[in-house]
Amino acid sequence: MLELIEQTARTKSIVFDVPGWGRHRAGQHVDVRLTAEDGYQAQRSYSIASAPEDRHIELTVERIDDGEVSPYLADELLAGDEIELRGPIGGYFAWEEAPGMPVFLVGGGSGIVPLRAMLRHHRATDSAVPVRLLYSARSLDDVIYRDELTAADAGDVRLTLTRRQPAGWTGYGRRVDRELVAEVCWPAPERPLVYVCGPTGFVEAVAGALVSLGHEAARIRTERFGPTGGETP
Amino acid sequence: MTRITRGFHGRRRPDVDPARVPPGQYVTQDFPVLSAGPTPHGSLDTWSFTIRGQVDQPHTWTFDEFQALPRETVTRDIHCVTKWSKLDTVWTGVSLDTLLDGVETSAEYVTAFSDGGYTTNLPLEDLTGGRAWIAFSYDDEPLHPEHGGPARLLVPHLYFWKSAKWVRGLELQPEDEPGFWEGYGYHNYGDPWREQRYAGD
């Protein structure tokens, strides 16, 4: 592990130097395996936050207070420590530069992580494919990669803050529902390729809204992390 | 080679019998949802279940016909490749032994197919001998669409992606053909006790 970057009060990015890493595709994940001294092991999946073009592998972990693995990664791991990563894994929730339809990314909470890799890949390849991100967080303080996403060269990024908005906020201030999807997404006839990632309830709601707006199910790719119910990010 | 992770102690659950938890899995009380796309919400009026492919003749059941078949309620542990296991889950459905009874075939492999285009492949043998069901109820309630309702394949001895949600039928095949996740690098067979998560395991 090279470096730990505090993203929000609950979220840290962890940068790894991985010798012998092959190239990954933006959106894929790794399996992290931790081994205690008595041989006990715990494994969890984490999306790769860095683009294939980036020098190092970055993960971004939200600390779940009563969790087994995320508190270790966020609070215990120190620069210089080694952990086992396996990957890259997955291939459906992945985007590669290809000429074609616009790409619409919708993230809730830590669901931004694989989408951020796609955005960075998009920028690194100077892609001409139109890409737009709709990112839902509770408040501005909960926005992961805030500086990067609000920078002048961030591209087409729309934020919605569902709980608290700062004074003078000009972005959205409501949940991602059908109306907001209709407002922000390309219309169905333009056949955008859509990636939705976040807690289960968020993904169900957004994917359902897209289908009801006439988007083809086959063009909506989802990744659900977090518990069944899951609070709205 | 396994390395000790400095400072990691883990949180073993004293209430869980380790013999019931396959390697690399942890037990959850929750029932996480994993799907590659939107949840389909089909109508029961048009639902049917079909066995086709290398068979004497295709067999199709409507939802009502299906419900009239002998049903079984089973309690099983399930294991998802994303590492969670859930113990003592209760399902009601129709055994594949019942559905395959009277189907003449020389096929050795099966592709289960679902609404939404999902497929997964299994050896036919793994669907027989009281090891697989088409389940339409979970915990005494109709199976929720997020979890694969109206009906999903239930093959608890393999990783849970093999238990295809929204299942609509089985294609009996002479050759083994990778399904959806199997085509994306997941293991072709997927035995949790041998930790067959990904191709090559």
Ligand SMILES: Cc1cc2nc3c(=O)[nH]c(=O)nc-3n(C[C@H](O)[C@H](O)[C@H](O)COP(=O)(O)OP(=O)(O)OC[C@H]3O[C@@H](n4cnc5c(N)ncnc54)[C@H](O)[C@@H]3O)c2cc1C
């Ligand atoms: C493909 C994939 C990619 C993922 N990518 C990321 C990622 O990039 N960043 C990231 O932070 N996580 C990601 N996750 C989630 C991650 O794998 C773990 O589930 C998460 O870190 C919790 O693990 P834990 O050991 O700390 O908690 P556990 O010990 O597993 O769980 C403790 C308790 O917290 C609940 N819980 C679990 N996850 C959440 C959650 N997200 N929010 C609220 N409560 C929860 C559980 O239901 C349980 O009650 C991903 C999951 C998948 C399947």
